[in-house]
Amino acid sequence: MPPSLFLVVGTRPEAIKLAPLAHALAAAGLTPTLVVTGQHSLLDPAEYGLGTYPALRLHCPSKEDPRLHAEAVASTLAPFLRGAARPDLMIVQGDTSSALGGALAAVAAGIPLAHVEAGLRSHDLALPWPEEGNRVEIDRLASLLFAATEENAANLVAEKVRGEIHVTGNTAVDALFAILDDLPPRVEGHGLPRLLVTCHRRENWGTAFTPIGLALIELAQVPWLRIEMVLHSNPAMAAAARLLLGGHPRIRLLQPMEHHAMVAAIRTAHILLSDSGGIQEEAPALGVPLLVLRSTTERPEGIASGNSLLVGNDRYDIVDNVRRLLDDPSAYRAMAVPALPFGDGKAAPRIAELCGQWLARQRRPDHALIA
Numbered sequence: 001m002p003p004s005l006f007l008v009v010g011t012r013p014e015a016i017k018l019a020p021l022a023h024a025l026a027a028a029g030l031t032p033t034l035v036v037t038g039q040h041s042l043l044d045p046a047e048y049g050l051g052t053y054p055a056l057r058l059h060c061p062s063k064e065d066p067r068l069h070a071e072a073v074a075s076t077l078a079p080f081l082r083g084a085a086r087p088d089l090m091i092v093q094g095d096t097s098s099a100l101g102g103a104l105a106a107v108a109a110g111i112p113l114a115h116v117e118a119g120l121r122s123h124d125l126a127l128p129w130p131e132e133g134n135r136v137e138i139d140r141l142a143s144l145l146f147a148a149t150e151e152n153a154a155n156l157v158a159e160k161v162r163g164e165i166h167v168t169g170n171t172a173v174d175a176l177f178a179i180l181d182d183l184p185p186r187v188e189g190h191g192l193p194r195l196l197v198t199c200h201r202r203e204n205w206g207t208a209f210t211p212i213g214l215a216l217i218e219l220a221q222v223p224w225l226r227i228e229m230v231l232h233s234n235p236a237m238a239a240a241a242r243l244l245l246g247g248h249p250r251i252r253l254l255q256p257m258e259h260h261a262m263v264a265a266i267r268t269a270h271i272l273l274s275d276s277g278g279i280q281e282e283a284p285a286l287g288v289p290l291l292v293l294r295s296t297t298e299r300p301e302g303i304a305s306g307n308s309l310l311v312g313n314d315r316y317d318i319v320d321n322v323r324r325l326l327d328d329p330s331a332y333r334a335m336a337v338p339a340l341p342f343g344d345g346k347a348a349p350r351i352a353e354l355c356g357q358w359l360a361r362q363r364r365p366d367h368a369l370i371a
């Protein structure tokens, strides 16, 4: 009987980042069962190539209080962790309340926990909230920690986590490369330069979005610059964007896109303006300069590689930095050199192999002596 693994998926980024791992686990004879929490209620695993995996649906939509959502996920999942269906390993990704809920349920049931994308730290529990606290708590509970970078691993060592730390790269790069293999070659000089914008983080909700919107309206005065904002499924963010930017003749508001289309849009953008975690990982690999709409980031590697720059959500900082990249070719070129600070695109098979080895050790009669 092969080991049983549960893979917790609640949101779009988790589906994107766990799809490569699901395939790598299946190739290793460890086909996982998806725990689809329902945090993003419209999430369809099939859209991310996960449609053929067995799935446990919890129907736990996100809640205003993310801790209550995590606890709802944990309590709904608990009955499935007893008896014959009990998994040998629970795998969560990143920092959502679904990931935390899966972690809490696993530990309560005495089931070993693995954390993919472990060790990311902004070192500020308030920014981003609740993700930083979620990550710290999950890492404290995990037996296996898959850190994307050496810096992530160093954070875990500093916190003296009890689990096994492995540096694997981020599966976001695996997912990106899989899409690029399917896309036609990039065509240079594809029309007027495009500023592609996404914004969904809690710290940019409501009135906090206003300076960002005003910056876009000011930048829209550049006659040869096209501006496109991809709306997020979060209704609060979409409403704020529509209120300020809806109907603007030179700013296009686009509906959320399927991942292949989004990667194609990112790849042909001249400049990216985003608060997204995943786009901070994709932009360097694609060599598209990224201005990060945050005052801090748990992904400093993209800043260090020169591909990304923190601009916060100050109207004037945003305008000045976009204009600098538009007007100074050498400043632009310095940020447009492709780099892989978040891994080589082979994280998923590494993680799958490490899970297989770890599970085999747990099954050997003398493993208690090895630990």
Ligand SMILES: CC(=O)N[C@@H]1[C@@H](OP(=O)(O)OP(=O)(O)OC[C@H]2O[C@@H](n3ccc(=O)[nH]c3=O)[C@H](O)[C@@H]2O)O[C@H](CO)[C@@H](O)[C@@H]1O
Residues within 6 Å of the ligand: 011, 012, 013, 014, 016, 093, 094, 095, 096, 099, 117, 128, 131, 198, 200, 230, 231, 255, 256, 257, 258, 259, 260, 262, 263, 275, 276, 277, 278, 279, 282
């Ligand atoms: C604090 C923080 O940073 N937390 C992050 C958050 O994820 P995020 O910030 O990356 O979330 P999004 O920006 O929504 O997703 C981005 C992905 O979605 C693709 N995309 C985008 C727009 C679209 O229309 N269609 C798409 O396909 C895009 O190319 C990219 O791959 O939670 C994750 C899970 O815990 C964490 O791992 C991650 O740390």
